Amino acid sequence: MQWTDEEAARKILDFAVAELAAGVSRERLAQDLVQRGMQEYAAMVTVERAANAVKGLNSARQVVDYVVAELLEGVSETVLEKKLVAQGMREDSAKTAIGKAVQQLEQTAAVDRIRDFLLTELANGAEPATLEADLQQQGMAQETAHRAVVQAVTVAKHLRVEKKIQDFLTTELANGANPAVLEQDLILRGMEPHSAKASLRQAVRTMRQRSDALPKKVLNVGGNNKNIELPEHFDGFEHLLLDIDPTGNPDILCDARTLTELPAAQFDAVYCSHNLEHYHDHDVSKVLRGFMHVLKSDGFLHLRVPDMRELMKVVVERDLDLDDVLYRSHIGPVLVRDVIYGHAGQIERSGVDFFAHKTGFTADSLSRLLVQQGFAQIFIRTGRLEVEALAFKGEVSDLVAHLTGFSQVCTACGHYAPAKPLPIVPRPTAHIS
Numbered sequence: 001m002q003w004t005d006e007e008a009a010r011k012i013l014d015f016a017v018a019e020l021a022a023g024v025s026r027e028r029l030a031q032d033l034v035q036r037g038m039q040e041y042a043a044m045v046t047v048e049r050a051a052n053a054v055k056g057l058n059s060a061r062q063v064v065d066y067v068v069a070e071l072l073e074g075v076s077e078t079v080l081e082k083k084l085v086a087q088g089m090r091e092d093s094a095k096t097a098i099g100k101a102v103q104q105l106e107q108t109a110a111v112d113r114i115r116d117f118l119l120t121e122l123a124n125g126a127e128p129a130t131l132e133a134d135l136q137q138q139g140m141a142q143e144t145a146h147r148a149v150v151q152a153v154t155v156a157k158h159l160r161v162e163k164k165i166q167d168f169l170t171t172e173l174a175n176g177a178n179p180a181v182l183e184q185d186l187i188l189r190g191m192e193p194h195s196a197k198a199s200l201r202q203a204v205r206t207m208r209q210r211s212d213a214l215p216k217k218v219l220n221v222g223g224n225n226k227n228i229e230l231p232e233h234f235d236g237f238e239h240l241l242l243d244i245d246p247t248g249n250p251d252i253l254c255d256a257r258t259l260t261e262l263p264a265a266q267f268d269a270v271y272c273s274h275n276l277e278h279y280h281d282h283d284v285s286k287v288l289r290g291f292m293h294v295l296k297s298d299g300f301l302h303l304r305v306p307d308m309r310e311l312m313k314v315v316v317e318r319d320l321d322l323d324d325v326l327y328r329s330h331i332g333p334v335l336v337r338d339v340i341y342g343h344a345g346q347i348e349r350s351g352v353d354f355f356a357h358k359t360g361f362t363a364d365s366l367s368r369l370l371v372q373q374g375f376a377q378i379f380i381r382t383g384r385l386e387v388e389a390l391a392f393k394g395e396v397s398d399l400v401a402h403l404t405g406f407s408q409v410c411t412a413c414g415h416y417a418p419a420k421p422l423p424i425v426p427r428p429t430a431h432i433s
């Protein structure tokens with residue numbers, strides 16, 4: 001095969017693209033091409049071209065994925081096209097990406113419709129062989145029809161087993177069983193820990209929906225956007241997002257320092273994660289007073305803030321400087337400076353001051369603040385470079401049964417016996433604060 005042969009060169013390039021896309025390293029591919037008789041320079045050029053092509057494929061795929069997500073959110077095709085063009089895309093490329101996304105959605109919808117049809121028929125007692133024949137009669141290829149029915153039979157079996165597990169769990173929960181003990185029970189019966197957790201979450205959600213005429217409400221203060229998940233103990237709660245930043249479409253667009261202007265005693269819980277450090281020290285008590293104001297008498301607060309004491313310890317122990325990387329997250333390296341003053345990239349991109357950190361907390365300073373605010377029962381947990389607090393306005397709810405590693409704070413003196421901290425790993429949320 002000669003490098004000058006245009007068709008052969010294209011075939012080699014296709015081969016190289018497929019290899020890189022399959023995860024073969026650039027060095028390995030170049031060696032392989034040389035071993036197949038290509039000159040070293042030509043091999044390097046081919047690998048470079050293939051890498052560019054793969055990059056193009058990936059970014060095109062990312063654009064289509066983004067468009068699919070936006071369409072699912074209800075954004076219209078015209079608005080999307082304008083958005084893509086405003087982001088620098090050519091008009092015809094934007095149209096192509098939208099066309100591909102729509103096609104992908106239609107295909108997915110068709111696959112979903114067929115699966116739903118098969119599951120309903122199987123639940124009604126239809127024979128798999130008959131269903132396969134039906135699909136073929138409607139024009140589906142024999143092999144595709146076979147695969148669709150086999151998959152539906154597997155899903156139906158799984159659903160039957162899951163239904164049995166759900167019936168068992170909801171009966172046990174209704175009889176007062178402890179969720180944590182039930183989870184262990186499932187694991188002891190041979191279930192994978194993550195499946196046991198997921199089944200239990202579903203059962204707790206069902207129980208909450210059954211037991212309450214109205215779902216409980218949680219106010220997520222400074223939550224930024226609803227793609228950032230709430231902890232699992234808020235499963236089944238109605239989620240209201242409050243933020244000063246309109247870009248995440250909050251349900252309540254408001255400065256959290258003015259929470260006392262909202263109607264009182266509306267919420268069963270307040271969740272406030274990596275937001276309290278965004279206020280000046282003299283404003284923190286205003287925000288905490290607002291939490292007390294919006295909480296019902298049996299409500300509770302779940303707070304999360306960076307642990308400045310732990311940070312200082314790590315900085316000294318690892319001999320880090322302000323601009324050293326503390327850990328790497330999926331949005332890039334996080335520097336010591338980012339945890340103290342707020343994530344520099346986010347502050348620069350947003351162009352607004354409220355992403356900056358204006359104060360900081362330790363487990364002790366946070367406990368004292370919560371005691372001063374008059375919370376009746378306070379629990380503190382540290383680890384993963386953050387302090388978490390659960391503060392109850394009145395009685396402690398059964399929520400505590402789900403949580404591990406928290407220590408109770410003495411509301412007379414503000415002291416507590418710290419439990420063993422959780423290991424240091426970056427918290428798995430979409431934002432750094």
Ligand SMILES: C[S@@+](CC[C@H](N)C(=O)[O-])C[C@H]1O[C@@H](n2cnc3c(N)ncnc32)[C@H](O)[C@@H]1O
Nearest residue numbers: 222223224243244245255256273278354431433
């Ligand atoms: C780092 S993000 C935290 C997002 C999310 N809670 C998390 O844990 O990843 C901080 C959030 O606090 C919000 N915020 C800052 N100042 C605020 C204020 N005065 N009132 C309400 N929200 C504020 C910001 O808009 C941002 O969404």
